[in-house]
Amino acid sequence: MKHKHHVTTTVNGDEVEYLCETDQTLLDCLRDELDLTGAKEGCASGDCGACSVLLDGRLVCACLVLGVEANGKKVETIEGMAQGEKLHPLQRKFLEHAALQCGICTPGVLVAAKSLLEKNPNPTETEVRYWLAGNLCRCTGYDKIIRAVMDAAAEMRGA
């Protein structure tokens, strides 16, 4: 039997380690080795965005990253978004706006939206739509998602 790779990485601020196969994706490592199932697999081909996470601050589809590539890097997932009992403004606005129905795309959308607002605190509706074009939602028609992101952005700007 081949030896697995020993990976040491930081997930949501905590140093963690796992063993993985060469061909195992970061998404599988998060879900199967670390039991962090917030990132979802919708397609395994980078088309749906349900597995969106940040890798060293960059928005990626965890299904397109190998588990070994996370070695020595910082991974941020949906599980790290709320601080204690305090939801992130995006999470709160998603609830207030009813911006989720089934909720399967929600973790990916939230991670992607957070990444947008870090780069661009005052996006236009068009900018939000294009940034989130890689996050498929089949339930909402995106209307309430876009409104929630715009509203959260406004609140975070103190507007």
Next chain:
Amino acid sequence: MQERVKSPKFDIVGTRPVRPDGADKVTGRAKYGADHKVAGQLVGKVLRSPHAHARIRSIDVSAAAALPGVKAIVTREDFKDQPSEFVPAGEMLINYRDVVRNVMAREKVLFEGHPVAAVAAISDTVARTALKLIKVEYEVLPHVIDVVEAMKPDAPLVEETMITAGIVPPPTKPSNVAKRVEFTLGDVEKGFKDAELVVEREFTTQPVHQGYIEPHACVGSVSEDGTAELWTTTQGHWVARAHCARLLGWDINKLRVTSSEIGGGFGGKTVVYLEPIALALSAKSRRPVKMVMSREEVFKASGPTSGAHVWVKMGVKKDGTITAGEAVLKYQAGCFQGSPVQPGCMCAFAPYDLANVKVVGYDVLSNRPKVAAYRAPGGPISEYAVESVVDEIAEKLGMCPIELRLKNAAKEGTKAAYGPKFGPVGMVECLEAAKGSPHWNGPLGKNQGRGIAAGFWFNIGGETTVNLQLNEDGTLTLMAGTPDIGGLRASLAMMAAEELKIPYEKVRPIIGDTATLGYNFVTGGSRSTFSSGLATVEAARSIIKQACGRAAKLWEIPEDAVTWDNGEIKPAGDNAGKFKPMKLADIAKVAGKTGGALVGVGAISAQGAAPSFGVHIADTEVDPGTGKVTVTRYTVIQDAGIAIHPAYVEGQFQGGAAQGIGWALNEEYIYDDKGRLQNAGFLDYRIPVASDLPMIETIIVEVPNPRHPYGVRGIGETAIVPPMAALNAAVRRASGVRMFELPLSPPKVLKAMKEAGKA
């Protein structure tokens, strides 16, 4: 803009509280189908047919079975054959002869992706290797994909002995036509004679997939004593339990099914695919078996809805009165009978009050995956065709398409061609709201056009159970059994709180499993808020009655001398004012001393579901250089009865519209000449993304359903019905061409524009 036509008269119903399952769903905590893990679980994988149609000569699993780490293999040998008969399963009629063959191929494979064998192994890698070691010998047969081709006399037969049902006398030769259905009202021949204008058109639509983002997934675990647990993402765990128990020959109570959070279903998760296989693999290995479909498997082997060919003929007087409507619907069923052609027939002309209607439907087999329900199954196809003809009639008469529809609109007392007389319905109200809307009266730019179309879905009720427990501190736990796909917990908690006059936050709604609650039919047919709402109200009223009984006991007065008055339990009649009124929380504290726990049960077969009509307005811009259609503005107007939680009602309107926009503009199944699907992924099967759509404006029309205590109508399905015709009409106005085929993809629109000299 989010608009509501009337304001409600309730305290909680009609407000917009945060959903009870919300925090779990924005933090990644909520557990969906693939998020469940059991100690010692194996990985289950399915070997699927590479052919569209082939006889299975042999299956040799010996090499796979010998691979270290393989713990179980199942094939057709492991599922007992089932007789061909339609038996009730909940509200559906199920032919288990077909269900068992859909789960695992027997004599033949009938579509690319049809399961042939499955393995359970200690890892993904071992399971994949094992699949490659299974040797299947096929005799490849001619196949048929297209519905019109499949109906030809010399077409390859999907099922060699099938005789069309519904024709008298029955045909002597087998064909791919499983069934013919017909609905008639009045006399269409006479109606056409009375007409001053007749329009007759043919339409083609392609199969489209529900496109839920969460693939099918489950974990099955069979114990040494034969009891079993199943965790699965499903729209109905009682129905899943019935199917699995039947296919495996088990007593129903041996199997306990828990529904995970569900990542979208839209009808597609009302059937079983992986579940019986996972349980069969677990029964063989006595280890838990987890199975998850890939996206490719979802597209190739779970149900899309039918593609179809539809012929429509309508006659009208010059003043706009429709004198007759006739249609022939040919729907693809996939490889087993059961397309939604019957509901397609029912819906076709339902938005109109017509004297003369004839609709004939054919349910047609082909070498495609068996279709599954998809949001208003059947309705969007027939109504797209009829509404497109209505739009053409308006154009030819020079009439406003809203005025033409108002002149013929279904209303209270209208007799539908499929039988019932409508009670109060909101078709006229929706049209009036559309006429007065800012959108209908707003400006249009260059190369832009505006279209409008109506839609109808009948909605269902059905078997439903809800338990409501009054806890010791006066809070309540509500257990429902219709999986919550888009805010159901919120609306049930709101109705319970409204009924019991307690704060919304004091009701905690959960979804029970099949061992903890009585039978529930699926979340589908736009029934869950309606039916589980009715059961919730019944359970709440039982709690009130029991609480009044307890107070009577305490006060030592007759039960009928106690009343419930807006949240307070009071002595009445001669005893009025003699005792201090009690609240539910007061009764809860003394439950133990007065007879034990207070538990309300609503176990019903919900009756009185009322139809929902809707009207959509679409603006499109058509690029004369490329034929690309862009939706520039969109409004949904629909009758919700009463909106319990208006934000989730709007969400259903918007989501249905977005799915319809995808159906109209992009989505289709593309096959090669060998019957293999060419676009089994989200890159090539393109569902709308955020940058494809504008905001979707909504107007909630409220014509209460008199048969529901809060006036609820199902609203989830109607919203997918109008978009295809609304966009078709908008494209006509924007480009000058009238299209008769979906999707309205750039090459097709451009070709039509060039032929018409418009590009």
